[in-house]
Amino acid sequence: MKPLLSGLGIDGINALAVAAGEPPFRARQLTEWVYKKLVLIPEKMHNLPTQFKNYIRDNTDCGSSVISERSKSGSGTEKLLLTMRDGNAVEMVIIPSPKRVTFCLSTQIGCPVRCRFCASGADGLVRNLLSGEIIEQLWHGSQIIGRLPDNIVFMGIGEGLLNFDHLAAALDIISSPDMIGLSPRRIVVSTSGYVPGIRKLAELGKPFTLAVSLHAVNDTVRAQIIPSQLRYSISEILEACNEYRKKIGRMITFEYTLLAGINDDDSAARQLAEIAHSQHAKINLIPYNDTGSEFKRPTPDKIRRFQQILESCHANVTLRVEKGSDANAACGQLRRSKTQS
Ligand code: SF4
Numbered sequence: 001m002k003p004l005l006s007g008l009g010i011d012g013i014n015a016l017a018v019a020a021g022e023p024p025f026r027a028r029q030l031t032e033w034v035y036k037k038l039v040l041i042p043e044k045m046h047n048l049p050t051q052f053k054n055y056i057r058d059n060t061d062c063g064s065s066v067i068s069e070r071s072k073s074g075s076g077t078e079k080l081l082l083t084m085r086d087g088n089a090v091e092m093v094i095i096p097s098p099k100r101v102t103f104c105l106s107t108q109i110g111c112p113v114r115c116r117f118c119a120s121g122a123d124g125l126v127r128n129l130l131s132g133e134i135i136e137q138l139w140h141g142s143q144i145i146g147r148l149p150d151n152i153v154f155m156g157i158g159e160g161l162l163n164f165d166h167l168a169a170a171l172d173i174i175s176s177p178d179m180i181g182l183s184p185r186r187i188v189v190s191t192s193g194y195v196p197g198i199r200k201l202a203e204l205g206k207p208f209t210l211a212v213s214l215h216a217v218n219d220t221v222r223a224q225i226i227p228s229q230l231r232y233s234i235s236e237i238l239e240a241c242n243e244y245r246k247k248i249g250r251m252i253t254f255e256y257t258l259l260a261g262i263n264d265d266d267s268a269a270r271q272l273a274e275i276a277h278s279q280h281a282k283i284n285l286i287p288y289n290d291t292g293s294e295f296k297r298p299t300p301d302k303i304r305r306f307q308q309i310l311e312s313c314h315a316n317v318t319l320r321v322e323k324g325s326d327a328n329a330a331c332g333q334l335r336r337s338k339t340q341s
Pocket of ligand 1: 111112113114115118119120121122156157158159191192
C-alpha cells in the first residue's frame, strides 16, 4: 500500500521531493499545504508544478479514510465514524464548549487492554492505526469546524501507548512548530496505566498532559475492571507517574470511572484523595456510561457524595460533564454498533 501523505512528516516529505527530482523549496511548499493549510488534495496545491502533483498522487495515498457516519448529540458533540482503506472503522469525536473545541482521537482499531466496562475493548485489538490515519482524524474534524481544534485528547479507541511509534510520530506532526504546531500542553495522552509506555512518553521530553485511568484504589478492585494481560499494579503505575511528573513538570490527571458497588464507596473516595495528593494530581470522575457490560452506573446521589468526599479531602476533582451519551458517544459505542449490525 502507498504511504499516507498525512503521515509523512517533514522527513518523509523531503524524501518524496528528492525522489520526484524537485528542489528543496518544493518540499517546504508541500509541508505548508499538508500541515499548515491542511490540504491533502494535490489538485488544490496551486503553487506546485503539475508533474510534482502527479508524482504525489501516484506515490502517496492523499486521503485514506472517509466519513461513513456522523452522529450528533443535543449538546453539540459530534461523533464521526471513519472507514479506513482496509474497510475497518474508527471513531473521532468533536466536543464543542463555549470557549473551545476539543477533538478526541483514536489510536487503534479495537483495543488489546479489554477493560471490562468498555465497548472499544470488547472484541480485542484489530490493528494499530498508522500515524497518518491518526492525522486524518484531525483533518476530517478540522474540515468540519473550519479550523484546528483548541485541544486534542487521545482518549478515543485504543491504548495509544501500545501503538507508541505511530502515536509518537503523530504527536510530533501535531506539536512541532514547523508542522501543525499545536502546543503540547493542549494535547492529552491517555493511558490505561501501561507503565513502559508512560516511561517512553516521558523520554519524548515534551510537556504533553498525561491522563492515567486508575479506576480503583487497590489492585484487587482494579483486577475486577482490567484483565491481567496488560494490567500493572497501582504502585508500579504511581512510580511511573512520579517519574513523568518530575521529568516533564506537568500535573497528571487520574481518570476514575465510577462503577456502582465496585469502586464508589466512601473509603475509596478518601484513598483516592490520598493517592492524588501524593502525586499532586487532578482527579477526573467519569460516571459509567452504559455500554451493555456487567457494570452499573452509580445513582446521582452516590456520584455527588463521592465527589463531595474528595472535595472535603481538598482533592482537585472534576466531574466529567457528559456530552453525547445520546450520540453513541461512549468510547467505541458507535464503531461497535456498526461492526455488530
Ligand atoms: S477503556 Fe481505553 S484502554 Fe480500556 S479497553 Fe477501552 S479503549 Fe482500551
